[in-house]
Amino acid sequence: MGRSRTIRMKIIGLLLVPLTSMVVLWGVITAVTASESLELRQYKTVWTNLRLPAYKLISEIQRERLISAQLLRNVADESAVAAQRTKTDAARDSFTKLSSTTKDRSEEIRTQVNAVYTQLDRLDSVRGEIDAGLSDRLHTVEAYNSITDTLYGLHRKVALIDDIPIYEQSRVVIEMGYARELLSREQAIGLGTVNAAERRLFTQIAGNRRFLIDQSLGELDPALRDPQVALISTAAYQRMRMMEDQIIAGGTPMGWLSTTEGLSKSFHEAQMRASTLLNERADPVADQVLSRAFLLAGTALALVIVSIAFSLRMGNRLSKELGALRLAALEVSQERLPHVVAKLRKGEKVEMPELSVASTTVEIDDVGQAFSTVQQTAVEAAVGQAQLSEGVGHVFRNLARRSQTLLHRQRIQLADMQHRATDPEQLDDLFKLDHLTTRMRRHAEGLIILSGATPGRGWSRPVPLLDVARGAAAEVEDYQRVVIEPMSGQRLAGSVVGDVIHLIAELIENATVYSPAHTPVIVRGEAAARGFAFEVEDRGFGMEAEELADYNERLASPPEFDLADSDRLGLFVVSRLAARHDIRVTLRGSPYGGTTAIVLIPEEHVAEPEPEAPAKAVQKEPAARPMRVVRSD
Amino acid sequence: MTEERWLDEDAGPIVPAYLLTRGRTVPASEAIDLIAVIITAGGLTPPRGLDPEHLIILQKCTQPTRLVDVAAELNLPIGVVRVLVGDLHAQQLVQVELPPPAPDAKVLLEVISGLKAL
Numbered sequence: 001m002g003r004s005r006t007i008r009m010k011i012i013g014l015l016l017v018p019l020t021s022m023v024v025l026w027g028v029i030t031a032v033t034a035s036e037s038l039e040l041r042q043y044k045t046v047w048t049n050l051r052l053p054a055y056k057l058i059s060e061i062q063r064e065r066l067i068s069a070q071l072l073r074n075v076a077d078e079s080a081v082a083a084q085r086t087k088t089d090a091a092r093d094s095f096t097k098l099s100s101t102t103k104d105r106s107e108e109i110r111t112q113v114n115a116v117y118t119q120l121d122r123l124d125s126v127r128g129e130i131d132a133g134l135s136d137r138l139h140t141v142e143a144y145n146s147i148t149d150t151l152y153g154l155h156r157k158v159a160l161i162d163d164i165p166i167y168e169q170s171r172v173v174i175e176m177g178y179a180r181e182l183l184s185r186e187q188a189i190g191l192g193t194v195n196a197a198e199r200r201l202f203t204q205i206a207g208n209r210r211f212l213i214d215q216s217l218g219e220l221d222p223a224l225r226d227p228q229v230a231l232i233s234t235a236a237y238q239r240m241r242m243m244e245d246q247i248i249a250g251g252t253p254m255g256w257l258s259t260t261e262g263l264s265k266s267f268h269e270a271q272m273r274a275s276t277l278l279n280e281r282a283d284p285v286a287d288q289v290l291s292r293a294f295l296l297a298g299t300a301l302a303l304v305i306v307s308i309a310f311s312l313r314m315g316n317r318l319s320k321e322l323g324a325l326r327l328a329a330l331e332v333s334q335e336r337l338p339h340v341v342a343k344l345r346k347g348e349k350v351e352m353p354e355l356s357v358a359s360t361t362v363e364i365d366d367v368g369q370a371f372s373t374v375q376q377t378a379v380e381a382a383v384g385q386a387q388l389s390e391g392v393g394h395v396f397r398n399l400a401r402r403s404q405t406l407l408h409r410q411r412i413q414l415a416d417m418q419h420r421a422t423d424p425e426q427l428d429d430l431f432k433l434d435h436l437t438t439r440m441r442r443h444a445e446g447l448i449i450l451s452g453a454t455p456g457r458g459w460s461r462p463v464p465l466l467d468v469a470r471g472a473a474a475e476v477e478d479y480q481r482v483v484i485e486p487m488s489g490q491r492l493a494g495s496v497v498g499d500v501i502h503l504i505a506e507l508i509e510n511a512t513v514y515s516p517a518h519t520p521v522i523v524r525g526e527a528a529a530r531g532f533a534f535e536v537e538d539r540g541f542g543m544e545a546e547e548l549a550d551y552n553e554r555l556a557s558p559p560e561f562d563l564a565d566s567d568r569l570g571l572f573v574v575s576r577l578a579a580r581h582d583i584r585v586t587l588r589g590s591p592y593g594g595t596t597a598i599v600l601i602p603e604e605h606v607a608e609p610e611p612e613a614p615a616k617a618v619q620k621e622p623a624a625r626p627m628r629v630v631r632s633d
Numbered sequence: 634m635t636e637e638r639w640l641d642e643d644a645g646p647i648v649p650a651y652l653l654t655r656g657r658t659v660p661a662s663e664a665i666d667l668i669a670v671i672i673t674a675g676g677l678t679p680p681r682g683l684d685p686e687h688l689i690i691l692q693k694c695t696q697p698t699r700l701v702d703v704a705a706e707l708n709l710p711i712g713v714v715r716v717l718v719g720d721l722h723a724q725q726l727v728q729v730e731l732p733p734p735a736p737d738a739k740v741l742l743e744v745i746s747g748l749k750a751l
Contacts, residue, residue, distance in 0.1 A: 411645055418650055418710040424658040427712040431651035431658065438649060457639050463647060466685070471647040480655050486681060501647070 007322045011315035019308055026300040033293030042105060043161045043282055047275075049102040050113070050158055053095040054151050055177075055275075059268065060084070060091040061151075062184040065144035068130055069188040072137045085127065092120055112154045119147040138198055141188050152178050163285045165221075166278060172219045173274045175212055176228065180267040182209035187260040190247045199250060206244045224277065227270045236263055321359040325368055328357050332375050340379055344386040352379045393451040400447035404456065407441040435479070442475040445502055449573050455502065459494030462607040465532060468492050469523050472504035478512040478521075487525035489609030490532055496581050496605050503577045503585070506570045507536045507597045515540030515594055531603040538594040548587055548595075555585045581605065650713045653686055658712055660719025662729075665700055667711065670730045671718055672697045677726060686717055687726075694727055 067084045070076035096117070103113040126143040129135040135143070152174065159170040182205050189202045213232065217225055231237060240263055243253035332355060340350050355375055357368030414434045421427040445455040466487050473482040492500060504523075511521040519539035526533060543551070555575045578585045582602050590596040639645070665671075673694040679687070686707065693706060704714040721727045 408639065408645065411649075415645070415650070418712070421710060421712055424712060427658040427710065428656075431654075431656055434649055434651055435656075457645075459647075464685075467647045470652055471649075474649045474652040479652060497647070 006319070008315070008319040011319055015311040015315060019304075019311060022304050022307060026297070026304050029300050030293075030297040033289075033296050043159075044279065044286070045102055046105070046109070046158045046160075047279060049098040050109070051155055051275075053091070053098045054116075054154055055272075057088075057091040057095045058148055058151050058177075058181065060088040061144055061148055062181065062264075064088045065141060065148075066184065066188050066191075068127075068140050068144070069137060069191055071130070072135075072140060073192050075191065088123070092123070096120075109158055112150075112157045116150045116154050119150045123147065138189075138195075138201065141185060141201075144188075145185060148181055152181065161282060161285070163282065166281055166285060168219070169221060169224060169281075170278055172216050173224065173271065173278060175216045176220075176267075176274070177271050179209050179212040179216065180264060180271065182206075182212065183260060183267065184264055186244065186247075187257065187264065190243075190252075190256055193252045194247060194250075199248065202244075203248045206248060224274050227273060231263075231266055231270055234266075236266075318361065321357070321361055321364050325357045325359070325364055325371075328355055328368065329371050332371055336375065337378050337382075341382045344382045350379065350383075352376065396447050397451040397453050400444045400451070401456070404441060404444040404448065407437050407444060410437050411441070435474075438475050439477060442502065442505055445498075446506075446569065446573050449499075449502065449576060450569070455498050457498040459497045461494050462491035463494060463497045464489060464491050464609075465525050465534075465606075468497060468501055469504060469525055469534065471501045472508055473523065475501070475505040476508045476512055478517070481512055481517075481519070481521055482508055482523060483520045484523045485525075488527055490527060491607040491609065492532075492601065493605045493607060496601075499577045499581060500583070500599075500601065500605075503574055503583065504534060504536065504599060506574050507585075507599065510570060511536050511538035511540070511595070511597070514538060519594075527606075528600060530600070532601045532606045534599040534601070535596055536599070537590045537592070537596040539590075539592050540594040542589050542593050542595055543587070548589070551587050555587070650710055653684065653709070654713055654716040657716050660716050661723040662719045665715050665718055665722070665729055666731060667699070667701050668732045669700050670697045670732070671700060671703060672728045672730065674726055674728060679726065680724070684717075687721055690714075690717060690721060691726060697730070 064081075064084045064087075067076050067081050071078070071081050099113050099116075103110050122143070126135070126140070126147075129143075130140055155174045155177070156171065159167065159174060161167050161170070185205050186202060186209065189198050189205070194202060213228075217228060217232070220228065236259055240259050243256050243259065246253045247256075336352070340352060343350050352375065355368060355372040357364060357371075359365050359368065411434065414430055414437060418427060418430045418434070421430055448455050466484070466489075469484050469487070473479050473484060476482065508521060508523065515521065515538035521539075522535075522537045524535045524537070551571065554571060555578065557575075557579075574585055577583070578599075584600040586598050586600075588596055588598065671690070671694045673691045679691055683691075686709075689707060690703060693703060698706075700714060700718060701711070703718070704711045707714060709717075718727060718729070722729055
């Protein structure tokens with residue numbers, strides 16, 4: 001096997017061998033039965049083309065022998081002999097012609113027919129010897145005898161049939177025919193007074209004939225025997241036997257010729273009837289064999305067709321089932337699992353349908369089941385992974401919340417201390433501490449945002465956007481470099497204040513980090529057509545266009561949080577916060593060569609300025625008031 | 634899981650004190666006494682670029698007000714208000730009137746003894 005092939009091809013290959021052998025087997029069966037029926041047809045063909053002409057020829061030769069014997073006893077004239085010879089020749093020609101079409105049926109038949117031809121070729125020389133007076137009576141009779149012997153030999157050899165009873169009866173009928181031949185020989189010998197040699201031969205022939213008839217009658221079945229028995233029981237036959245005995249005793253009985261002639265005719269007729277009867281018997285056998293052949297071949301063919309159809313159907317079904325299994329497996333590996341994993345990473349719930357492969361095959365069922373289990377296991381693993389990372393997130397969040405709480409309290413404490421401070425140096429120290437604390441709080445909140453929760457600061461009233469910008473600047477290390485330009489009095493909805501402050505603080509932090517220490521970072525804010533726009537501009541060295549495009553891409557679609565990518569934590573936080581509130585953040589080059597971040601806050605978060613301006617921007621609760629904690633689930 | 638949330642005042646000031654002074658604790662002009670009276674200079678339109686807190690002080694001090702009262706009003710540490718007022722003073726947007734110096738102990742003792750003599 002070279003490359004891998006489809007299952008269909010393999011199944012076809014698997015079925016090819018048994019199906020081919022079945023077809024071959026069917027062919028053999030059909031050929032065998034067909035040859036049987038052919039042989040039966042051959043029996044009939046042999047009868048019409050060989051045996052019947054042979055019988056006719058035998059009759060003519062018998063007559064010729066008789067008339068030749070009569071000629072030699074001077075009881076027949078030349079013209080009668082010539083007429084008989086013409087008849088014999090006609091019969092011989094007809095035999096030759098008919099036999100030539102059939103003699104090549106088998107080696108045996110050919111040999112036998114050729115032997116007959118050889119004998120028939122002697123006929124002319126026998127006649128010549130008679131005409132020339134070179135042949136005596138006995139010799140002439142024996143010459144003809146050898147010709148008829150071969151003809152009978154032909155009969156015995158070719159009366160073949162697959163049906164044993166018919167064959168046996170045929171043989172017996174042939175033997176009866178031979179008995180008539182023997183009678184005909186006696187007839188020719190016993191025409192007149194017989195010499196010693198003739199009498200010896202006659203005696204021998206008569207004995208043979210009687211023996212043959214006795215034996216044959218015992219073997220014939222009733223339908224064939226009765227006419228023969230009737231014949232033997234006739235007075236004529238009894239008279240003939242008495243005459244035979246007289247001839248054997250050396251006498252010359254009167255009326256020998258006429259008696260034997262009549263008997264010979266009767267025997268011949270009986271024989272022809274028997275042969276016809278046998279042929280009729282062979283017919284149903286042939287029909288039977290033929291119908292059996294058809295039945296067998298037909299049944300075998302039907303079996304072959306059924307098994308081919310069945311095999312193809314099974315093969316088709318199997319390959320269909322395997323195909324379905326393959327598709328299901330491919331679906332699981334290429335679509336379902338990646339989809340599920342992606343969903344789980346987003347933190348969504350997943351419903352995994354059972355994988356079902358409709359099949360009637362145990363193994364395919366098992367494989368389908370196994371795939372289902374694999375799928376289940378993979379999903380469970382992914383769920384476990386998601387839960388684990390969620391758990392880690394929870395731990396982060398709890399830790400971050402705790403530090404956030406402590407830092408918050410620390411800031412309250414610091415604010416109180418700032419109120420009580422009288423000495424500028426003391427206040428300066430407190431400011432530094434406050435600034436550090438604020439920055440720490442921002443990092444804690446960053447962790448909370450990364451873990452998917454919201455930082456816990458909230459405002460119920462809108463807050464001026466200027467204060468939002470200033471609050472953001474306060475959270476940055478180099479806050480003294482930040483220049484906040486005056487802006488219109490629009491306010492930001494309280495619910496998003498915390499997140500926007502954090503977002504802008506991250507951008508300002510970036511701007512301070514990526515620009516030289518002596519340059520300012522400028523924050524502007526103005527109303528836009530669809531909300532409010534902040535600009536955070538640095539005077540740094542700027543970024544390449546590709547880098548800018550890459551950053552903008554990340555900002556537009558918050559990427560999957562990757563713990564390995566901690567350098568871009570700030571960026572990740574910004575994109576996540578922006579996505580949370582439909583805020584659009586874009587970076588672009590600034591005219592001063594640095595980078596400008598533009599934050600577009602949608603109008604639903606923007607409120608109009610307070611009616612009585614200017615607002616009291618800074619609030620602080622009295623120091624004595626305990627911190628109010630709102631618990632929410 | 635319970636989460637702590639701080640609303641409005643509990644969340645603390647949005648703009649911390651150190652940002653209002655950009656971290657400065659020493660006023661631009663000379664130190665201003667707690668009970669110094671601040672008066673907005675008349676007939677001026679405040680220049681651009683002042684923070685909202687500066688504007689509040691200017692508005693507040695159209696009536697002469699002591700520094701302490703300004704700080705209480707703004708709810709800001711004294712040190713911070715001093716710096717802010719110092720900024721305004723440096724730009725001559727406000728006048729700072731120092732309180733009269735306190736009477737010395739001799740005069741007080743004389744007053745006490747005069748009272749006793751009544």
